Amino acid sequence: MNRVNPKKLLNTKWTAVMPINKEKHFIITKVEFDEEGEVLGCVIEAIMNKREQAIQWQNLQDSNVWLQGWK
Numbered sequence: 001m002n003r004v005n006p007k008k009l010l011n012t013k014w015t016a017v018m019p020i021n022k023e024k025h026f027i028i029t030k031v032e033f034d035e036e037g038e039v040l041g042c043v044i045e046a047i048m049n050k051r052e053q054a055i056q057w058q059n060l061q062d063s064n065v066w067l068q069g070w071k
Contacts (some may be wrong), residue, residue, distance in 0.1 A: 002061050002068050006031075006039040009057055014044065015071040017064060023048055025070045033059075 014026045023046040030043040045052045047070075060066045 001003065002066060004060050004061050004068075006057055007037070009042055009060075011040065012068070013070050014060060015067040015069065017067060024053065 009028045009031045012028050014024065014028070017025050018044045019049055021055045025047040027047060028042050029052065032040045032042065034040055039057050042057050043052050044055050060068075
């Protein structure tokens, strides 16, 4: 289980455990907050081809899917 602080997500680096389309390394480029400061969602960008996708930040806590940093 990865320890993720939702308020410090922006610009954090992640490695996909099972790369898809040779995309393995990612960075969080956008984080959306509500009025109370809770994270609504975030956008993760593949380093290799700059493809972006929206993800739920809670998915980053699963160490079977994501590793913190670039491994």
